[in-house]
Amino acid sequence: MAETALAPVPAPLALPPLTEQRLGNGLVVVAAEQPHAPLASFCLAFRAGSARDPRGKSGLADFVVELLRRGTRRRAASAIDEALELMGVDLRLETSPDSTVITATLPVEHLEPAMALVAELLRAPAFPPKEVIAARRRTLALLATDLDDPATLASEAICRAALGKHPYAHSGRGTRRDVATFGRADCVAWHERWIRPDGTTLVVAGDLPGSAAIELARALFEGWSGPQTVERPVPPVATIAGKPILLVDKPEANQAQIRLASNGPERLYPKLVAARLSSQMLGGSFASRLMDAIRVSRGLSYGVSSYFTETEAGGLFVVSSYTETRSVRELIDVALEEARLYREEGPSQDELARAKRYTNGLFPLSLETVDQLARALVEMKRFGRGADWLERYRERVLEVSAEEARTQAQRFFLGAGWAAAVVGEAKALLPALEGL
Secondary structure (H helix, E strand, O other): OOHHHHOOOOOOOOOOOEEEEEOOOOOEEEEEEOOOOOEEEEEEEEOOOHHHOOOOOOOHHHHHHHHOOOEEOOOEHHHHHHHHHHHOOEEEEEEOOOOEEEEEEEEHHHHHHHHHHHHHHHHOEOOOHHHHHHHHHHHHHHHHHHOOOHHHHHHHHHHHHHHOOOOOOOOOOOOHHHHOOOOHHHHHHHHHHHOOOOOOEEEEEEOOOHHHHHHHHHHHHOOOOOOOOOOOOOOOOOOOOOOOEEEEEOOOOOEEEEEEEEEEOOOOOOOHHHHHHHHHHHHHOOOOHHHHHHHHOOOOOOOEEEEEOOOOOOEEEEEEEEEEHHHHHHHHHHHHHHHHHHHHHOOOHHHHHHHHHHHHHHHHHHHOOHHHHHHHHHHHHHOOOOOOOOOOHHHHHHHOOHHHHHHHHHHHOOOOOOEEEEEEOHHHHHHHHOOO
């Protein structure tokens, strides 16, 4: 059967009217007009995340961003919390390796005061010493909790094993040793250097004219300035050499968490859609090859997945699973063999058609709400994707051929160089890992 009969070409995704303006301080403002939407959302993306943590201060970006809502020069943390609650604002502050993203979703009638409050958080944080101490205590407690979570330990360990000393290698939450040294001066310095308007994108989505959203942003942010410095880009991720394996001892554990990783695409990789689709067929859905081989056929685990980290300077392709200690080597061998077969054969036409239907069926659901739209647009602008990235995404999915999917597998899927991280009882696992 012809593939076009299985996967008809979808109509281009209709985005709301967009208005864009670059302010004098370098802040790029994008307004997405959505008539009759009961909620509005605005999203800011800064060009700095955990990869910009200073040496010996891992976790500082995440720490600073958490503290932004814990007091300004005018308001205490309690007053900020009260104002957000009264306006019905859902405020999220997040860091990733490459970005700091702040998203607020709220009733549209409160858009102006809510944006004014967030502008105050960004432009005039106080970093009160007592809040710094409290945040440090909370973070250290969370890090202690992480030590009891094998899945978290494995996800952190694979980054260290695959990335070495690269800025992407450390956990965004940091280490206990580094977090214990954080003080107010560290917070002030990181904020002044990285939370700045130039290179930052603001998206406003909701039921107001684009021109009104632009003028509101201008009134609140035009007078904001930052340091006039040009920052060096994050260095490219090196090619993984050999097969480094990191074993994290979890005494008396009867299960093990497993991560395998090879080099993956950078954020703006031209064939990213094809790479994503190929990963989905190998391990990105319940119908994937890894799920069939590891869960359905052999019962080695209830769950296995594959994904890309998609960081700006080069990412990782990761296979994630868990199993009983006695089955660790078998699961790793099966995963490596399935990746090898997929690199050699590529997907069948049936696998490809199913993956395309699945991807294109879910894609519109990722843009249903105003906050989803704002975040998608801010990512598109933040990373310099073309204006048709969202509108033509489903068309690009349909353009992927089986040979193109195979090409991406050959490039990224656990070939010549890969790393492994295993968390479990070391004395029981060491013999099983020999010879990998």
